Amino acid sequence: MTPANCAFFQIESEFASRVLYNRAMKFSTIFFDLDDTLYPPSTNLWKAIKGRMNDYMRDRMNLPVEKIPELREKYYLQYGTTMRGLQANHQLDADDFLAYVHDLPLSDYLTPDPLQRSIIASLPTRNLIFTNADIHHAERVLNVLNLRDLFKSIVDVNTVTPYCKPMPESFDIAMKLAGEADPSRCVMIDDLKRTTRAARKTGMFSILYGEAYMNGDADASFSDWHQLAGILEAQ
Numbered sequence: 001m002t003p004a005n006c007a008f009f010q011i012e013s014e015f016a017s018r019v020l021y022n023r024a025m026k027f028s029t030i031f032f033d034l035d036d037t038l039y040p041p042s043t044n045l046w047k048a049i050k051g052r053m054n055d056y057m058r059d060r061m062n063l064p065v066e067k068i069p070e071l072r073e074k075y076y077l078q079y080g081t082t083m084r085g086l087q088a089n090h091q092l093d094a095d096d097f098l099a100y101v102h103d104l105p106l107s108d109y110l111t112p113d114p115l116q117r118s119i120i121a122s123l124p125t126r127n128l129i130f131t132n133a134d135i136h137h138a139e140r141v142l143n144v145l146n147l148r149d150l151f152k153s154i155v156d157v158n159t160v161t162p163y164c165k166p167m168p169e170s171f172d173i174a175m176k177l178a179g180e181a182d183p184s185r186c187v188m189i190d191d192l193k194r195t196t197r198a199a200r201k202t203g204m205f206s207i208l209y210g211e212a213y214m215n216g217d218a219d220a221s222f223s224d225w226h227q228l229a230g231i232l233e234a235q
């Protein structure tokens with residue numbers, strides 16, 4: 001395909017998805033997770049961030065190397081994120097931690113996906129990012145993916161302090177910020193089952209990105225952005 005044809009194909013794809021979405025939809029707000037949802041786990045970015053967390057705990061907090069994997073797992077399960085666990089049990093400068101763990105050359109990991117962009121751009125809903133990372137990381141990721149202008153706002157881990165996903169309070173705060181009072185008008189798209197399960201419990205429609213779901217984990221799932229249209233329109 002020549003570059004000119006390629007551009008035409010993209011325009012055609014964008015037009016097709018606009019037509020596809022230009023219908024009534026029962027949802028008015030969609031919350032998108034960021035890491036491992038707007039880009040696939042195969043990019044290894046999230047793996048690199050977790051590696052930076054280990055380095056931080058070892059080098060800046062002087063925690064014993066052999067205890068770090070166990071501590072991270074424990075805090076992640078008990079507090080929602082490693083950072084919330086570190087805050088609860090140690091002295092932690094959260095801003096320093098967040099800056100350190102996200103200090104990675106994002107364009108080495110991420111590539112914009114024009115099809116994904118056209119699909120999100122065509123949604124008739126209010127679209128927000130809802131992430132357990134911080135706004136600086138979210139802004140950087142969205143800029144590299146060429147998606148920043150498509151999101152009304154970013155609900156980050158500091159916005160929902162002292163909570164984080166999957167705590168029910170974090171969903172209440174996110175909805176309030178979105179100006180949405182009715183959870184049944186909201187969708188949460190996330191790669192973690194515990195988040196989609198929690199969103200479902202609040203009354204939102206939850207979509208698991210990246211893998212199949214079992215009963216109760218989510219209301220739907222997709223691994224290809226093309227599939228999003230059919231899922232949303234079927235409700």
Ligand SMILES: [Mg+2]
Pocket residue numbers: 033034035036037190191192
């Ligand atoms: Mg994620």
